[in-house]
Amino acid sequence: MPIGHGAGKLLLFGEHSAVYGYPAVGIQLSHGLTVSIDAGACGSGWVLPPLPAPAAAQVTAALDALAPIATEFGVDEPPGHGRVTITGDLPMSVGFGSSAAFCTALLDATIPSLSSDRLRFWEAAHRLEHVFHGTPSGIDTGLSIYNGASALYPMSPGLPTRSRVRLPECTLLVGATPRERSTAQLIGAVRERHDRDPRGFSRGMATLGDLAERVARGVDAVALGAVAGDAHAVLVDLGLSTRSLDACITAILNEGALGAKLSGAGGGGAFYGVFVADDAESALQRVEERLANARVEVSTLFVVKLTADPAK
Structure with missing residues (x-):
C-alpha cells in the first residue's frame, strides 16, 4: 500500500501582494499530512475518510487527476480506485497549506521517485493543486516541498522562482x-x-x-x-x-x-x-x-x- 508525506507551510510575508508580482517569504513546517491508498479495498471509485462536502469533492478530483500525471512519470498502473487514508498533525483549512500538503503527499505515495527531483515534484504538485485553487500561485506547494525558509518570486503563468533565505535564530x-x-x-x-x-x-x-x-x-x-x-x-x-x-x-x-x-x-x-x-x-x-x-x-x-x- 503506497504511503506518502506532505509538509505544511507558514507564510511569513507576502500574502496578497504576491498576487501582484511581489515576493513572498515562508517556511516549511514539521507538521504535515500522510496519505495512503489501499487499491485492494474496493473494486471501483474512491472511499474517503470523513471530510466536509467541498473538501471531499476536491480530494476526489485530485485523485482522479493523479493517474495521467503518474503515467507521465512512468508509473505503469497508477491507482484509479481504493480506500484513501489521510492522517497527520497539520490543521486543515486555516492557512497552513493543507491542500498543498495533500498534493505533495499524494504524489509522494504514487511517484516516490519525484522526491529526488524537487523542481519536477513542484511542477506536478502545482498541477494537482489547480483542483483546490483554480489559479494557485505555486507558493504553497513550493514551501511544502523545499526544506527550511524560501523566498518565492512570482513568474506568472509558470512557477515562482525560488531562493534560499537565512532567517535569524x-x-x-x-x-x-x-x-x-x-x-x-x-x-x-x-x-x-x-x-x-x-x-x-x-x-x-x-x-x-x-x-x-x-x-x-x-x-x-x-x-x-x-x-x-x-x-x-x-x-x-x-x-x-x-x-x-x-x-x-x-x-x-x-x-x-x-x-x-x-x-x-x-x-x-x-x-x-x-x-x-x-x-x-x-x-x-x-x-x-x-x-x-x-x-x-x-x-x-x-x-x-x-x-x-x-x-x-
Missing part, C-alpha cells in the same frame, strides 16, 4: 483561529479595495512587497519582529484581520513578542509572533490562558524554532 509562536471568510471571499474583498482606492492599494501592496524583500535579504530577530508588525498593520488596513485575530496578536505582544502578524489570506486563520531564543515556549501557556479568559477560540497553538541555516 529565534522562535515563533504559531496558531490559528477558525476562518470566518473563505480565501476566495478575501481575495475578492482585496480586489474591491483596489477598485475603491487604486493608489492607496498600490502603496499597500508595494509596502508588503518591500517588507518581504527586506526579510529575504536577511534580518536579525529584532528586525524580523518589527517587519512582522509593519506588515500586519498594512493587512489590518486592508480589512483582512478579525476580532479574534486581533485578540491573538495582542495576547502574543503582551507576552513579550518582538512582533506578530496574521499569516495567509486572513479573515481568521493562521498567525504568528516572533520571540528571542526559546521565549515562545514559555509564552505559549500564558497566551493560551489569556485567550481562554477572553473567550477567543484557537484551533491550534505551537512553537516553531528557526535556525540560521538556509533552506536546502
Whole structure:
C-alpha cells in the first residue's frame, strides 16, 4: 500500500501582494499530512475518510487527476480506485497549506521517485493543486516541498522562482483561529479595495512587497519582529484581520513578542509572533490562558524554532 508525506507551510510575508508580482517569504513546517491508498479495498471509485462536502469533492478530483500525471512519470498502473487514508498533525483549512500538503503527499505515495527531483515534484504538485485553487500561485506547494525558509518570486503563468533565505535564530509562536471568510471571499474583498482606492492599494501592496524583500535579504530577530508588525498593520488596513485575530496578536505582544502578524489570506486563520531564543515556549501557556479568559477560540497553538541555516 503506497504511503506518502506532505509538509505544511507558514507564510511569513507576502500574502496578497504576491498576487501582484511581489515576493513572498515562508517556511516549511514539521507538521504535515500522510496519505495512503489501499487499491485492494474496493473494486471501483474512491472511499474517503470523513471530510466536509467541498473538501471531499476536491480530494476526489485530485485523485482522479493523479493517474495521467503518474503515467507521465512512468508509473505503469497508477491507482484509479481504493480506500484513501489521510492522517497527520497539520490543521486543515486555516492557512497552513493543507491542500498543498495533500498534493505533495499524494504524489509522494504514487511517484516516490519525484522526491529526488524537487523542481519536477513542484511542477506536478502545482498541477494537482489547480483542483483546490483554480489559479494557485505555486507558493504553497513550493514551501511544502523545499526544506527550511524560501523566498518565492512570482513568474506568472509558470512557477515562482525560488531562493534560499537565512532567517535569524529565534522562535515563533504559531496558531490559528477558525476562518470566518473563505480565501476566495478575501481575495475578492482585496480586489474591491483596489477598485475603491487604486493608489492607496498600490502603496499597500508595494509596502508588503518591500517588507518581504527586506526579510529575504536577511534580518536579525529584532528586525524580523518589527517587519512582522509593519506588515500586519498594512493587512489590518486592508480589512483582512478579525476580532479574534486581533485578540491573538495582542495576547502574543503582551507576552513579550518582538512582533506578530496574521499569516495567509486572513479573515481568521493562521498567525504568528516572533520571540528571542526559546521565549515562545514559555509564552505559549500564558497566551493560551489569556485567550481562554477572553473567550477567543484557537484551533491550534505551537512553537516553531528557526535556525540560521538556509533552506536546502
